[in-house]
Amino acid sequence: MTNSEQMHETGRGVVAVIPTYCEVESLPGLLSRVHAVLPELSVLIVDDSSPDGTGEWVREQMESDSRLHLHTRPAKSGLATAYVEGLGRALEMGFDYLIQMDADASHRPEDLPKLLVRAAGPDHPDMVIGSRWVPGGKTNGWAPWRVALSRAGNAYINFWLGTRIKDATAGLRVHKASWLRETGILDKVSTVGFGFQVEMTTMAEAMGAAIVEVPITFDERELGESKLSGSIFVEELVMVTKNGIKRKFSRRKK
Numbered sequence: 001m002t003n004s005e006q007m008h009e010t011g012r013g014v015v016a017v018i019p020t021y022c023e024v025e026s027l028p029g030l031l032s033r034v035h036a037v038l039p040e041l042s043v044l045i046v047d048d049s050s051p052d053g054t055g056e057w058v059r060e061q062m063e064s065d066s067r068l069h070l071h072t073r074p075a076k077s078g079l080a081t082a083y084v085e086g087l088g089r090a091l092e093m094g095f096d097y098l099i100q101m102d103a104d105a106s107h108r109p110e111d112l113p114k115l116l117v118r119a120a121g122p123d124h125p126d127m128v129i130g131s132r133w134v135p136g137g138k139t140n141g142w143a144p145w146r147v148a149l150s151r152a153g154n155a156y157i158n159f160w161l162g163t164r165i166k167d168a169t170a171g172l173r174v175h176k177a178s179w180l181r182e183t184g185i186l187d188k189v190s191t192v193g194f195g196f197q198v199e200m201t202t203m204a205e206a207m208g209a210a211i212v213e214v215p216i217t218f219d220e221r222e223l224g225e226s227k228l229s230g231s232i233f234v235e236e237l238v239m240v241t242k243n244g245i246k247r248k249f250s251r252r253k254k
């Protein structure tokens with residue numbers, strides 16, 4: 001890759017794809033922190049016409065900040081399609097590495113250089129996952145029930161889908177652009193909501209991707225509101241169980 005020496009210090013050749021729905025409170029602070037650690041990092045915001053003016057705020061910033069890009073969609077259409085469209089757009093723009101991160105600062109910008117160093121390592125992994133559930137990974141401000149739910153969710157996913165990834169639901173990731181392009185994996189995603197992370201993980205594993213996990217600290221959202229809903233949770237549960245049954249059944253027939 002080009003600029004590999006600097007990319008983890010400056011963010012050159014790298015883009016962060018950030019989906020937003022009503023994040024005008026969180027986004028300004030997040031972007032300042034991002035550019036404090038990676039001053040040349042490009043950012044692509046995928047905004048679903050947030051009624052709180054998130055898109056307008058980004059547009060204003062873009063007048064004086066060429067690092068920012070905006071992809072606007074007409075209505076709230078789900079996290080998965082926001083990431084798929086955003087990552088696809090970022091591939092067209094020609095970046096070498098694509099970061100996916102949330103806008104609510106749960107993913108610490110200060111962890112990004114560490115993930116990029118790992119992505120540019122001698123083995124050039126296809127995907128680097130910022131993981132809460134490998135040694136050194138943490139959650140900050142989570143109630144015990146939330147830790148238990150996330151751990152149980154990952155155990156459930158592991159049982160049904162047999163993934164070796166400890167945090168298959170993690171949302172902070174670095175993708176190698178060439179791998180996404182070669183496999184066309186983005187065209188194969190079928191989830192609408194948060195199950196996207198799990199689907200990407202298990203599909204990539206099945207395609208033989210080299211996936212590594214790097215410990216991160218996951219902070220609780222401080223500003224704005226969560227968009228995680230019961231129906232999204234149920235969609236994920238159904239997707240994991242359905243695919244798990246399919247997988248176990250097809251193995252038994254062989």
Ligand SMILES: Nc1nc2c(ncn2[C@@H]2O[C@H](COP(=O)(O)OP(=O)(O)OP(=O)(O)O)[C@@H](O)[C@H]2O)c(=O)[nH]1
Binds near residue numbers: 020048103227
């Ligand atoms: N473009 C777009 N972004 C979305 C949509 N749903 C959620 N997001 C964004 O996706 C990211 C993750 O959503 P969150 O609401 O933080 O969900 P979460 O992290 O599971 O829940 P919390 O832990 O409560 O924050 C945030 O940046 C949201 O603004 C959507 O339908 N469209």
Ligand SMILES: [Mg+2]
Binds near residue numbers: 104106
């Ligand atoms: Mg969040």
